[in-house]
Amino acid sequence: MESVPAPLRCFGECHAAEKYTDDGVETVTSVEQRKVEHSIQEVVSVYKQMHSLPQPTLLRDQHYQYLKKGLRHLSDAYECLDASRPWLCYWILHSLELLEEPQLYRQCSTTYGNFWHTNYTHTYDQ
Secondary structure (H helix, E strand, O other): OOOOOOOOHHHOHHHHHHOOOOOOOOOHHHHHHHHHHHHHHHHHHHHHHHHHOOOOOOOHHHHHHHHHHHHHOOOHHHHHHHHHHHHHHHHHHHHHHHOOOHHHHHHHEOOOOOEOOOOOHHHOOO
């Protein structure tokens, strides 16, 4: 698991004191400097907000249960996708494979070491 990188030094709160001060004399340069600092502050605020959110957690067991339920029965809401049923099975099985669910293979395999009702292309004439 990757560790969370340390926050960038330039985002420290102490840097607010380093903003440009025009000593009460406004010039074209000082106005432009304030605009640049303001736009940078907006970017920094968004960055801080994004990186303060907790990292997403994969809820393996809940995903597994949901996918397993989908293999047994799909609700009536999926009726319009009837022609896509093989793809739905594929996506569900592939998701289970990505979750590295070993029970899936034990349930699908036969004593011959292959999977139930697989394509018999090896018996076709070449």
